[in-house]
Amino acid sequence: MSHFEILSLEGLRNDGRRWDEMRNFQCRIGIEPSENGSAFIELGNTKVLCIVDGPSEPVIKSKARADRTFVNVEINIASFSTIDVKKRFKSDRRIQLQCLALQNTFEEIIQTELYPRSQISVYLHVLQDDGAVMASCINATTLALIDAGIPVKDFVCCSTAGIVESDMLLDLNSLEESALSWLTVAVLGNIKKVVYMQLETSMHLDYLESVMNMAIAGSEHIYNTMQSAVRQSAKPALASLS
Amino acid sequence: MAEVEEKGLLSYYFPGERIPDSIISQDGSIRLGPGLVFQKKDREEEIVVSKAGRLHQTGKNAMLIDSRTKRYIPATNDQVIGQIISRFAEGYRVDIGSAHIAQLNALAFENVTRKSRPNLNVGSLVYARVSLADRDMEPELECFDATTGKAAGYGELKNGYMITGLSLSHCRKLILPKNTLLQTLGSYIPFEIAVGMNGRVWVNSENLSTTVLICTAIRNCEFMSDEEQIKYCKDLIKKL
Structure with a gap:
């Protein structure tokens, strides 16, 4: 795919966005009242549902840790989530690596020492995949954990950015992801500390820092939207206070 | 607003x-x-x-x-509603909705000796007090007041209906002595209620329709002000 198909002469992408424009980001929390915590995220056409259960007794006793909780992450990608309909199994190596990455990220963020010998289960359902799936999973997990009332050190906000020749692009869709060098960056909302970074393709070192900064700027926008979603969910409770 | x-x-x-x-x-x-x-x-x-x-x-x-948490973390002296899930030699294992299953000793009841133990079946509901809540140990329950040694309302909850899935903050409001919702309902309908700090409420009244009415009121009044709660309760009772 040529450079001009990704970014036109007018500086527009194939979905009409400018280089520094994000897709429509919407999030709702507490959508599953029967669960401890739940969140639904839409980033353009990417849709992710996250359900958090716990802290509860570990299903596999050997995974219980005496001093802290164990975070179990499961990602289920729907067979209809992409254009090519194919069943993805949990044994898929790529899915397992994504689960492990999420597990390691959130074990650092959750105050695991408060719940020894227990398990926090995170179930992610990717209903539609149009790029930035990992970023959406991280954002959805953060909101679901907050909804569940599990103590976390900060919001974890994630965004993607890529580079085509010397032009940088923010928040890539699946078409752009398949053609460009891109990275996923997750930062803590308040202190802007990078907690997760994923770069699967090769990228010139000269561009790495600027692409990273762009992804961090995108995460800041996501942080503000996530905050307002949490605030929105709290309004009924606050309205009853006199 | x-x-x-x-x-x-x-x-x-x-x-x-x-x-x-x-x-x-x-x-x-x-x-x-x-x-x-x-x-x-x-x-x-x-x-x-x-x-x-x-x-x-x-x-x-x-x-x-x-925060509006639903998952209960045991704390000493909390009043909880638990469901017996199994029996063992010295007592019962009780689900209180926390990360770990609690233990209820067979002798942790009022005026109980080794010969006159209570016979609780699996699935029975008990209103108990958390006597031990340590991070590194399973919670322990008692069905008597530690200061007086009397039952003081604790024990097996017979009949009635248990509401689950309430937020812990809502239960904390319900347990207050001057709760508007319960006082309003009590002035119209006689009923028994046990509020657990673990997001569970047990209700028992003279017939099924009033029990359902009370449960509906408790579920729906979480985000209402005192005036709205009184109005809502009166509207429900009119429909009865």
């Missing part, structure tokens, strides 16, 4: 935010409740929020974050 929301949102905090020094009492030590963490960063001491919720200052030097 908008004014109330704005007023409330001023004391609404998000994870990672610092509690301003102006709020913190400068004299004496500060007691931090759930949702608050003490951090030392670059020789600076700060209190950081770890849960999204409203800041509550319970005493002069005590603070906590009140």
